Amino acid sequence: MRVLGIDPGLRLTGYGCVEPLRTKGTTPSGARIVEAGVFKLDARTSLSDRLAELHTDLSELLGRVKPDLVGVEQLYAHYAHPATAIVMGHARGVILLAIRRANVPLVELRPNEVKKASTGYGHAAKDQMQRAMQFEFGLKEMPKPPDVADALAIALTAMRREAGVARLLRGK
Numbered sequence: 001m002r003v004l005g006i007d008p009g010l011r012l013t014g015y016g017c018v019e020p021l022r023t024k025g026t027t028p029s030g031a032r033i034v035e036a037g038v039f040k041l042d043a044r045t046s047l048s049d050r051l052a053e054l055h056t057d058l059s060e061l062l063g064r065v066k067p068d069l070v071g072v073e074q075l076y077a078h079y080a081h082p083a084t085a086i087v088m089g090h091a092r093g094v095i096l097l098a099i100r101r102a103n104v105p106l107v108e109l110r111p112n113e114v115k116k117a118s119t120g121y122g123h124a125a126k127d128q129m130q131r132a133m134q135f136e137f138g139l140k141e142m143p144k145p146p147d148v149a150d151a152l153a154i155a156l157t158a159m160r161r162e163a164g165v166a167r168l169l170r171g172k
Contacts, residue, residue, distance in 0.1 A: 001162065002034060004067035004104075005155025006058070007147045008091045010050055013039040013058075014147030017065045018155045020163075029136035029156055035065055036148050047090065055094045062102040070099050071158030073150070074108045107158045117160065118153040129153055 007014035017034040021027065039057040041050040062070075075085055075092055099106050112122035118132045130142035130149040136156060143149040 001068045003155045003159040004065060004070045005151040006072045006095055007150040007154060008073060008088060008095055010087060010091050011041055011043050012147045013054060014151035015061060016148060016152035016155045017067060018159060027138045031156060033137055036152055038147050051090055051094045054091060055098050058095060058098040067104055069105050069158055069162055071107050071109055071154045073154055074110050076111050109154055109157055114153050114157045117157045
């Protein structure tokens with residue numbers, strides 16, 4: 001099963017595609033990175049131009065990595081910055097549309113659920129997430145920028161959740 005994780009953003013959108021390893025025990029996560037990176041959107045352009053660019057980039061990525069499942073971080077709203085959540089909702093909408101048009105199953109994950117699954121602490125800092133993903137995938141360096149680590153963590157959490165559901169359905 002190939003899983004794509006998306007960390008939505010209007011300047012940087014992180015993505016990470018992972019799949020289980022055939023040989024267990026090679027990495028702590030039991031998975032390997034297929035591809036990871038960020039879509040860098042030009043903050044000097046209009047919101048509509050950035051959203052169009054994000055849709056094009058994500059649609060191309062979905063066609064290239066052909067995931068069986070996509071995990072996307074749910075919208076998080078901080079009481080001190082409500083406008084940020086509104087603007088981020090635009091990016092998530094475009095992301096969800098691209099996933100739907102690609103006809104790929106979707107799982108939405110809360111940020112604190114991903115952080116807790118990755119570090120054991122639901123309010124982990126960016127560098128903690130980067131170190132956790134460095135460890136999970138046996139990387140020589142931390143994934144950079146932090147959006148890549150977040151996307152990998154989203155993918156890994158979605159993959160593990162899906163595997164757990166499959167085990168339950170099989171009765172094991």
